[in-house]
Amino acid sequence: xxxxxxxxxxxxxxxxxxxxxxxxxxxxxxxxxxxxxxxxxxxxxxxxxxxxxxxxxxxxxxxxxxxxxxxxxxxxxxxxxxxxxxxxxxxxxxxxxxxxxxxxxxxxxxxxxxxxxxxxxxxxxxxxxxxxxxxxxxxxxxxxxxxxxxxxxxxxxxxxxxxxxxxxxxxxxxxxxxxxxxxxxxxxxxxxxxxxxxxxxxxxxxxxxxxxxxxxxxxxxxxxxxxxxxxxxxxxxxxxxxxxxxxxxxxxxxxxxxxxxxxxxxxxxxxxxxxxxxxxxxxxxxxxxxxxxxxxxxxxxxxxxxxxxxxxxxxxxxxxxxxxxxxxxxxxxxxxxxxxxxxxxxxxxxxxxxxxxxxxxxxxxxxxxxxxxx
Amino acid sequence: xxxxxxxxxxxxxxxxxxxxxxxxxxxxxxxxxxxxxxxxxxxxxxxxxxxxxxxxxxxxxxxxxxxxxxxxxxxxxxxxxxxxxxxxxxxxxxxxxxxxxxxxxxxxxxxxxxxxxxxxxxxxxxxxxxxxxxxxxxxxxxxxxxxxxxxxxxxxxxxxxxxxxxxxxxxxxxxxxxxxxxxxxxxxxxxxxxx
Numbered sequence: 001x002x003x004x005x006x007x008x009x010x011x012x013x014x015x016x017x018x019x020x021x022x023x024x025x026x027x028x029x030x031x032x033x034x035x036x037x038x039x040x041x042x043x044x045x046x047x048x049x050x051x052x053x054x055x056x057x058x059x060x061x062x063x064x065x066x067x068x069x070x071x072x073x074x075x076x077x078x079x080x081x082x083x084x085x086x087x088x089x090x091x092x093x094x095x096x097x098x099x100x101x102x103x104x105x106x107x108x109x110x111x112x113x114x115x116x117x118x119x120x121x122x123x124x125x126x127x128x129x130x131x132x133x134x135x136x137x138x139x140x141x142x143x144x145x146x147x148x149x150x151x152x153x154x155x156x157x158x159x160x161x162x163x164x165x166x167x168x169x170x171x172x173x174x175x176x177x178x179x180x181x182x183x184x185x186x187x188x189x190x191x192x193x194x195x196x197x198x199x200x201x202x203x204x205x206x207x208x209x210x211x212x213x214x215x216x217x218x219x220x221x222x223x224x225x226x227x228x229x230x231x232x233x234x235x236x237x238x239x240x241x242x243x244x245x246x247x248x249x250x251x252x253x254x255x256x257x258x259x260x261x262x263x264x265x266x267x268x269x270x271x272x273x274x275x276x277x278x279x280x281x282x283x284x285x286x287x288x289x290x291x292x293x294x295x296x297x298x299x300x301x302x303x304x305x306x307x308x309x310x311x312x313x314x315x316x317x318x319x320x321x322x323x324x325x326x327x328x329x330x331x332x333x334x335x336x337x338x339x340x341x342x343x344x345x346x347x348x349x350x351x352x353x354x355x356x357x358x359x360x361x362x363x364x365x366x367x368x369x370x371x372x373x374x
Numbered sequence: 375x376x377x378x379x380x381x382x383x384x385x386x387x388x389x390x391x392x393x394x395x396x397x398x399x400x401x402x403x404x405x406x407x408x409x410x411x412x413x414x415x416x417x418x419x420x421x422x423x424x425x426x427x428x429x430x431x432x433x434x435x436x437x438x439x440x441x442x443x444x445x446x447x448x449x450x451x452x453x454x455x456x457x458x459x460x461x462x463x464x465x466x467x468x469x470x471x472x473x474x475x476x477x478x479x480x481x482x483x484x485x486x487x488x489x490x491x492x493x494x495x496x497x498x499x500x501x502x503x504x505x506x507x508x509x510x511x512x513x514x515x516x517x518x519x520x521x522x523x524x525x526x527x528x529x530x531x532x533x534x535x536x537x538x539x540x541x542x543x544x545x546x547x548x549x550x551x552x553x554x555x556x557x558x559x560x561x562x563x564x565x566x567x568x569x
Contacts, residue, residue: 106567126568144500286563293559 005035008072012161015169016181021114021154022049022229022257024180027161030151033136034073039149040080041073042121043158045091046105047187048112050227050276051259054185055155056091057197063098065162066155082121084112084152109228109283113335114152116285122147127285128335142287154257156185176201177244180255186243188213190262191220202244202255209243209260222263222351225253228280229340231347235262252347268366269355270306273348277302280341290332295341298325302345306359315360322349387451392524394444396531399520401437402484403538405430406513410549434488441481476519483512513542 001009012028019025021044034041043066045055058066074081082103085092095102103121105111111126118135120126123145131139131147138149160182164172173181180202186209189195193214200209210216220235231252233241241247248254263269281295304310305318322345329342349356358365408430415423445461456474460467462482464475490497490505521535 106569108566108568111568120569124569140498144498144503282566284563285568286560292563293555 001032001035008161008165009035011164011169015164015172017157017160017164017172018180018182019154020054020156020160020184020258021152022226023114024255027153027157030136030153031073031161033134033149034151037136037138037149038079039136039138039151040082040121041070042082042084042103042114042117042150042152043070043155044112044114044117044152045083045085045095045155046112046117047086047089047091048109049229049257049259050109051187051189051224051261052227052257053187053189053195054197054258055085056089057185057187058155058159059085059091059094062159062162063094066158067100069158069161069165082117084117084120086112108285109280110285110335110337113337115335117152118147118150121150127287128337130287130334156258177203177246179246180244184243184255184258186258186260188260188262190224190260191217191264192262193217200243202242204243206238206241206243206260210238216262219265220262221265222269224261224263225259226256226344227259227261228276228344229336230254230256230259230344232351234351252343252350266366268364269348269352270359270364273345273352274302274306277341277345284337285335288333288338290329291338294325294329294332294338298322298329298342298345301325306356309362310360319349384451384453387447388453391444391447391451392531394440394447395520395524396534398437398440398444399516399535399538401433401440402513402516403542405433405437406509406542407545408433409509410545414549414552414554431491434491437484438488441484445481470523473519473523476515477523480512480516480519483508483515487512517542 009028009032012031013026017027019027019030033039045059047053047055070081071077081101083095083100084103084105085095086107087104092102092104103117105117105120106126108126110116110128111120113128115129115131115135116126119129119141123141129135129147130142133139135147136149136151138147141147160172163183172183175181175183183199183201185197186200187197188209192210194212196213198209198212200212207216216235216238223233223235223238224230225233225248231248231254233248233251233253237251241251243255245254263272277295277299281299284291284295286292301318301322305315305322310318326342326346326349329338332338332342355365408426412423412426412430415426448456449458449461454469456467456469460469460474460478462478464478464482465471466478467474486505487509490502494502517535517539521532521539524531526532
């Protein structure tokens with residue numbers, strides 16, 4: 001590692017910047033691995049999580065800074081760079097417009113996961129890799145093909161690196177909570193008058209976040225934080241909550257990739273969940289058993305629990321069955337996709353328990369349509 | 375030549391060579407079938423794959439004994455002239471160069487399969503797999519060699535060869551077209567857009 005590279009790694013370590021794609025891995029370690037292994041680089045601007053819009057925002061307003069950091073990380077162009085965005089998205093259009101090397105990602109949930117992007121760039125298939133070491137170290141894929149060292153950075157993370165270089169690590173670390181320092185972007189979507197991407201930090205009350213999107217509507221009842229890998233938070237809890245792990249973790253949610261979606265209170269939440277569970281089951285890359293079989297099985301059990309009217313004993317049995325399935329999925333899958341989905345469904349079962357019971361009695365508290373099977 | 379072998383008559387050598395050749399052919403067929411069963415199985419399913427795998431491996435090593443006898447006696451007997459070089463180099467035999475050559479090809483491939491499998495932990499998985507695919511050349515070569523050369527004048531022996539071929543091709547068909555829950559789901563998923 002050369003002196004200026006060493007200095008950058010130290011600055012990132014002092015700033016305690018973590019990846020903004022959702023996993024929250026220390027960026028200094030990744031950058032050091034990039035330099036050590038002379039790895040190639042992928043900029044993840046996919047906004048892969050449900051409701052995410054911040055990567056598009058970064059590319060639209062801060063592409064110059066991101067490109068400068070990429071230039072620096074890649075030693076002035078001696079290493080390969082890919083800019084990853086979903087095929088046909090506005091982000092892809094913008095990247096192509098300025099002539100950056102675009103990696104067109106298919107519209108699949110798991111395809112924007114880091115190792116899936118590496119796989120796409122290296123072998124042309126956008127499925128998560130099962131490597132026994134970080135992609136930054138390279139290795140062989142499950143078919144024995146050699147994968148060259150590749151590091152994936154979220155677009156916002158690279159923009160944060162530019163800011164740390166400009167304003168210094170102290171400026172960065174002074175923002176947010178001590179546990180999760182630094183400025184952050186949060187995508188606000190769903191039942192809001194002005195869905196937006198807001199610039200904020202941990203420790204800021206949720207109500208302030210919603211204020212940037214025209215305020216949380218008074219009739220809003222439920223909020224999904226963290227998309228398919230997150231959890232539901234009832235709107236009544238919002239006044240006591242702030243953005244950050246310490247507030248959200250007890251409710252089964254987290255900061256993740258910074259997505260907040262307000263559910264439309266006029267729609268039956270079980271219809272919403274059913275559609276998403278079906279979607280989740282269809283997004284498996286068909287590589288790990290818990291994902292390719294577990295998620296469709298979970299969808300089946302969910303519909304049996306929610307759609308048909310069951311006797312109390314049957315209901316108890318089905319409810320227990322879903323819980324057992326969720327326990328089986330916890331922590332599973334090479335890319336942790338079934339793990340994330342199981343946490344999300346568990347959260348839904350918990351916050352919508354009364355609603356599910358009401359459906360079993362034959363009525364819907366929302367007064368909306370009954371959830372129909374596919 | 376005969377004096378070198380003392381009491382063992384040339385006739386004994388000739389029959390030993392043919393008998394061990396037929397036994398090797400049957401064993402190779404069995405090993406092929408076990409191999410195809412292993413690759414078609416969903417694993418880990420029960421203890422069955424472990425047993426099948428062990429049989430596949432130990433039978434392969436055991437077959438080497440019969441083959442050594444088959445080749446050794448074929449070289450030693452003097453009805454037809456086959457030397458050590460002809461046993462491993464295709465087309466090097468004066469007697470039936472093509473048919474003896476098929477046997478040599480099968481022998482070479484089998485040796486490559488066994489040596490690469492013994493060194494499997496040191497080889498890239500893809501390399502081992504590529505070498506292992508040559509078993510689909512090795513087995514037909516061995517069968518054709520046996521059918522045309524060793525068992526051509528004996529209806530009973532010829533029936534054994536034909537039975538081996540029919541059985542092997544049937545299992546190969548099953549291997550290619552049989553489907554499992556696992557395979558169907560993977561194919562469904564792969565039908566989506568991943569590129």
